[in-house]
Amino acid sequence: MKFIYQTWWKILAVLLVLSTFYTGLLFKAPRLPIIHETIRNLYFHVPMWMGMLTVFVVSVYFSIKYLRNGKEEDDLASVECVNTGLLFYSLGLLTGMLWAKYTWGEFWSGDPKQNSAAIAFLLYCAYLVLRNSIDEEQKRAKISAIYNIFAFPVMIVLIFVLPRMTDSLHPGSGGNPAFGKYDLDNGMKVAFYPAMLAWSFMAIWIASVRYRIRLIEYKKNEI
Amino acid sequence: MKKFTVLLLLILSFATVFAQQSQPVEMADVLRSSGKIYVVVVTIVIIFAGLAFYLFSIDKRLKKIEKEK
Numbered sequence: 626m627k628f629i630y631q632t633w634w635k636i637l638a639v640l641l642v643l644s645t646f647y648t649g650l651l652f653k654a655p656r657l658p659i660i661h662e663t664i665r666n667l668y669f670h671v672p673m674w675m676g677m678l679t680v681f682v683v684s685v686y687f688s689i690k691y692l693r694n695g696k697e698e699d700d701l702a703s704v705e706c707v708n709t710g711l712l713f714y715s716l717g718l719l720t721g722m723l724w725a726k727y728t729w730g731e732f733w734s735g736d737p738k739q740n741s742a743a744i745a746f747l748l749y750c751a752y753l754v755l756r757n758s759i760d761e762e763q764k765r766a767k768i769s770a771i772y773n774i775f776a777f778p779v780m781i782v783l784i785f786v787l788p789r790m791t792d793s794l795h796p797g798s799g800g801n802p803a804f805g806k807y808d809l810d811n812g813m814k815v816a817f818y819p820a821m822l823a824w825s826f827m828a829i830w831i832a833s834v835r836y837r838i839r840l841i842e843y844k845k846n847e848i
Numbered sequence: 849m850k851k852f853t854v855l856l857l858l859i860l861s862f863a864t865v866f867a868q869q870s871q872p873v874e875m876a877d878v879l880r881s882s883g884k885i886y887v888v889v890v891t892i893v894i895i896f897a898g899l900a901f902y903l904f905s906i907d908k909r910l911k912k913i914e915k916e917k
Contacts, residue, residue: 646892650888660884661883661884661885662882662883662884662885662887662888663884663885663887663888665885665888666887666888666891669888669891669892669895670891673895712898712902715898716894716895716898719894719898720891720894720895723887723890723891723894724887724891727879727880727884727887831902831906834906835906838906838909838910838913841913842913845913845916
């Protein structure tokens with residue numbers, strides 16, 4: 626846990642995000658019909674989901690750790706990771722909706738990708754509701770850890786597997802090419818990979834700050 | 849004669865409608881101008897606003913703890 630108290634990776638994350646404002650907005654991007662310049666959203670919309678995924682994975686890790694050793698701190702870490710993940714989830718949904726409005730025509734067109742993303746969002750909201758509805762501390766931690774471990778694969782299937790098996794407007798689904806096709810010959814990787822890495826670290830940073838506050842709250846209540 | 853003028857009128861009105869259609873559709877939509885780059889700008893604004901909002905909520909929580917001390 627020493628990692629979250631170090632500074633170097635936070636500086637790295639900030640510098641990488643700053644670099645994407647230059648590389649992402651000014652570097653050459655493929656000229657495509659309908660999408661036009663909004664292809665640059667790839668460096669801002671997609672990393673939100675990467676950030677979400679990162680903290681959710683960390684959250685599952687701490688849930689498993691809690692079930693193994695029963696330390697209250699691990700439970701707190703997993704909750705704060707989910708809280709942060711939901712922030713990135715909302716940002717991903719909102720930026721996606723805006724992008725959809727100007728490429729697909731509607732903010733919400735009932736696309737399989739959008740619908741299953743909404744369902745998975747509710748799945749994680751249910752996690753927080755479940756947590757808050759149990760008063761007894763150990764029971765709450767145990768039940769929510771188990772719920773979290775099961776919610777994660779369901780979320781993965783809903784967002785990343787099912788929409789790809791049907792017709793969807795979203796790139797990478799139903800015969801639509803993903804943007805990875807354009808990465809290779811246009812140097813979009815220069816902006817895309819740093820953005821993914823940077824926002825993962827940003828998500829972990831926010832989660833770690835929340836965890837540290839939560840830890841103080843917890844220790845105070847214990848006394 | 850009357851029928852003929854009506855027919856001519858209808859044909860001509862069709863011609864005008866057709867002429868109108870060939871003109872480019874002008875949309876008063878700022879976000880669609882300049883190759884839709886403003887969609888990207890608004891995306892960045894949404895992300896920043898979300899982070900700022902979250903920062904405020906964390907700040908509020910920390911203040912609460914500081915007050916209790």
